[in-house]
Amino acid sequence: MRAVFVDASETLAAVAHRLLRPDDPGFAINLQPDIAPEDLPALLAGAEIAVIDHTALPVDVARACTGLRHVVFLGTGARSYMDPEALRTACGVTVHTIKGYGDTAVAECAFALMWAAARGLPEMDRAMRAGRWLRTEAIQLTGKTVGLIGFGGIAGEMARLCHGAGLRVLAWNRTPKTHQGVAFVSLEQLLQESDVVSLHLLLTDETRGFLSAARIAAQKPGAILINTARGVLIDEDALVEALRTGRIAAAGLDVFAVEPLPADHPLAGLPNVVLSAHSAFRTPEASDNLIGAALDHCRRIAAG
Template sequence: MRGVFVDANGSLADIFERLNKSGDPPVRINRDADITADQMPGLLDGAEIVIIDHTPLPTEVARKCSGLKHVVFLGTGARSYMNPEELAELGIEVHLIKGYGDTAVAECAIALMWAAARGIAAMDREMRAGNWLREDGMQLTGKTLGLIGFGGIAAEVARIALGSGMRVIAWNRSPKKFAGVEFVELDALLAQSDVVSLHLLLNDDTRGFLSARRIAAMKPGVILVNTARGAMLDEAAMIEALKSGHIRHAGLDVFNIEPLPADHPLTKLSNVTLSAHSAFRTPEASENLIAAAWEHCRRIAGGK
């Protein structure tokens, strides 16, 4: 059984090679991370396993990948790149990797929250332009952080925020318990939170979850943080809320269009802090990610 890592950037390729063990299934590494979906059938050349970091795999392309039986997706957001149900109908199973970057993503969410509260990115931009911008920030100690969704990343965010003196409340679709966190109804979370942070998985139920109505229901002057997926919120409604000041500031790591175009409306707003879908990018998270990918490949090759 053969595999191909089709879109490995330099650091992930190096880790993948280093973690290769004697007896592992053969996996060829394509070090060109900027491939297109149409190149996939030729790159796979009949391989049964494909490891994908960020390249889309449309169903019509997968049909042309003769021999393909398994997709090992490096993360949990495969639905942004492929349709797992349609692939399953073709006999292709999609394997996800969870938990590898919980701490990394949580720390990014916290960083975006603090940067938004103190306007650090705006001051940096203005000072580089020769302007001495000084504005009042928001003191977060004693403020309420609302977490929408409560998996491993949100639990890490809660741990850090509780340690900094914030009140943490959360809403989750299934019952959860976590020391120091109060679980509330969604409407109560939106009304009470000084900071709202999204931590849901993207699926048909969560696409557009933070709708215009729910954005309007948030506390005036709220900070919004999104390190989950851009498709989970109504982008146009968020932009209008940022313009009106209903949302004080947004810290965003994910977007509907990636890479974010230079002329995108979000790039024109001073009360937005942007990062390039890199919340998970730390050496520690990458090591965890690739180790888990190898475990998937070993399990698949072993028929488990």
């Protein structure tokens, strides 16, 4: 049994080397993080397991990877890069995902984006570096309402942080849930009452484009929008327009419909947007959890 980490960054490769055990199945690490899908058949020759962080795996490419039987995807958002059902049906390839490894890390990023957006910190930072003494009017968050759309482990951590900062927490989830200190309400009520809306949905066919132009328009005027989930959950054109008009006061975004975000993208030119490079989960603790879980998947697969 052989596994290949096809698109390892130096950071994740170092974690993998540290966590590998002498009796682990063969585990090759490719230190070229930007791999084209058409290069995968040669890279995966003789490997039954592909460990993938951010490389697309179309069905036609998977068919050419003749020995491939398992994909261990580093995270929960495999659908952004592949079609798990089609891979299983057409190629006999099972896709394994990893949950919970970075719940605290991602929630802390969402929390930080919320405060940075509310205070206008990036705009002031840019102005001062350019020699301008810019003072912006801030939004005071204590006592305000945060609405969490989707409620899993990350949203639970976000709720904990928000409670500690004196915010009221509402949530909406596609299936019924309860959580101490969180009021679960209809989506309509959440959008109408929330001073901050934070997205925590998994990407599926049903959630793609979930925050549509109509739902953005239904938000409380002057609200802040945070997204650390997936960029395509939001109608980006509608969001840009809402930010331009002030209907949405500010946004903190870690994920985008196209990544890396093009330099000329409208979001990059708006002063009331805080941007981070899909890095919410990048902490040493989360990386250890992630690679440790991936190696455990490989061990279970090798053990049958």
